[in-house]
């Protein structure tokens with residue numbers, strides 16, 4: 001079932017969450033356990049992130065430096081299929097531009113289609129660790145917009161090889177990312193919103209937001225989107241704070257602001273457990289307000305450990 005159909009059929013705010021594939025070498029059991037504890041709260045869908053390969057430079061014993069390409073978290077497609085068939089919950093694999101030619105993308109879409117997966121979240125991906133700015137593959141997409149257009153074309157049966165006969169259309173429901181506090185690379189807020197509208201006009205069916213800790217940012221974002229004619233569902237993304245270090249890392253990685261009150265409360269905490277509990281309470285407060293305002297879904301970033309998400313889900317769903 002498509003994400004947009006889940007939303008249309010619901011008469012309440014739905015629950016969903018995102019998982020990361022395990023690091024290479026780890027097994028899938030940790031993920032299975034994390035998912036199992038959240039199934040009780042009836043998630044409507046589960047996202048599985050995609051991780052681009054990275055280039056690493058390793059010192060060799062003879063003094064030379066070896067350049068190596070590594071994919072630290074492979075397995076998005078396999079995990080997506082395994083989770084969907086094991087749990088019966090719709091999965092939403094993420095698909096990125098980084099590291100993919102258009103041909104690679106088409107082949108990945110064909111795999112997902114044959115696996116019975118018809119929901120996607122389409123994003124550009126960040127610059128690889130070794131690069132300052134995002135660089136697409138020679139024949140890849142520089143922006144998520146191109147990826148949305150390619151998926152939408154495939155939904156109409158238009159493949160890259162336009163000489164294919166009797167080509168079969170796919171039927172993907174397409175999600176894209178939105179930024180209540182602006183994407184870091186956008187020259188300004190209006191252009192970022194316009195770029196988001198272009199993705200929706202090109203066929204995106206819904207938006208999932210970057211995490212935020214002040215609901216006013218989300219409410220304002222929704223108002224601004226509606227004002228320029230973006231009418232698809234806008235799903236808020238939430239990530240409970242779990243460590244003091246995140247006071248620095250979240251703003252620097254995700255380019256978001258943390259409210260003063262939250263920062264002050266985190267600083268007062270005397271242990272890791274206290275911070276984790278505070279993060280849960282802050283998220284519960286955000287969730288209740290978002291539900292009261294009629295948010296279509298609350299989408300949680302689990303980052304691998306779901307005990308805190310379980311506490312939130314227990315309190316609000």
Ligand SMILES: Cc1cc2nc3c(=O)[nH]c(=O)nc-3n(C[C@H](O)[C@H](O)[C@H](O)COP(=O)(O)OP(=O)(O)OC[C@H]3O[C@@H](n4cnc5c(N)ncnc54)[C@H](O)[C@@H]3O)c2cc1C
Nearest residue numbers: 049050094123124125126143144177183185186192195210
């Ligand atoms: C919900 C969510 C899920 C995510 N999942 C993943 C994941 O699984 N894997 C991963 O690697 N990353 C993921 N990310 C991170 C994401 O890849 C980064 O935030 C990335 O920097 C931007 O992706 P995007 O799809 O928003 O890019 P885009 O929509 O391409 O936008 C990127 C920047 O380019 C600008 N822009 C867009 N179109 C144009 C244009 N035509 N001309 C000029 N400028 C333009 C935008 O304003 C923006 O500043 C996720 C982010 C979110 C919010």
